[in-house]
Amino acid sequence: MINSVLIRSINLGRRPTATQNLTASNWTIALLQEPHCVSGRPSLSNCLHGAAPGVTPRAAIGVNADLRNCSFVLANLSNRDSTALGVKINDTRLVVASVYADCDHMDFIEYIRNIARHCSDQNLPLVIGMDANAHSVLWGCPNT
Secondary structure (H helix, E strand, O other): OOOOEEEEEEEEEOOHHHHHHHHOOOEEEEEOOOEEEEEEEEEOOOEEEOOOOOOOEEEEEOOOOOOHEEEEEEEEHHHOOEEEEEEEOOEEEEEEEEEEEOOOOHHHHHHHHHHEEEEEEEHOEEEEEOOOOOOOHHOOOOOO
């Protein structure tokens, strides 16, 4: 029985030290953007992603040992920049997603719409963690 869930969302900047700091902290689910990767795979243990083989993911999700056997990638909603997991916590099903917003490509908006539509159709709660590139001309900033 899992009594509480702590979800963290963080851009690791592809840095191994950021991954080490995350590993040392307390969390149940970690929604990651720009995870540190070795040979195209996130270096964080128990880390899931939807990138094709040989493609380095920019979004991934770490799950702790308690959730390892009750979490699965929703492959039709995941790719290099978006990872969606179905998770069962006790008797509750939900979807958690990590999204990397590349300001040079607007694809991330469609990823979010598809995940939200899936959750609405299935009547599932949704948690999204995202690197939204706050210093972007897309959001009205004068530069990136």
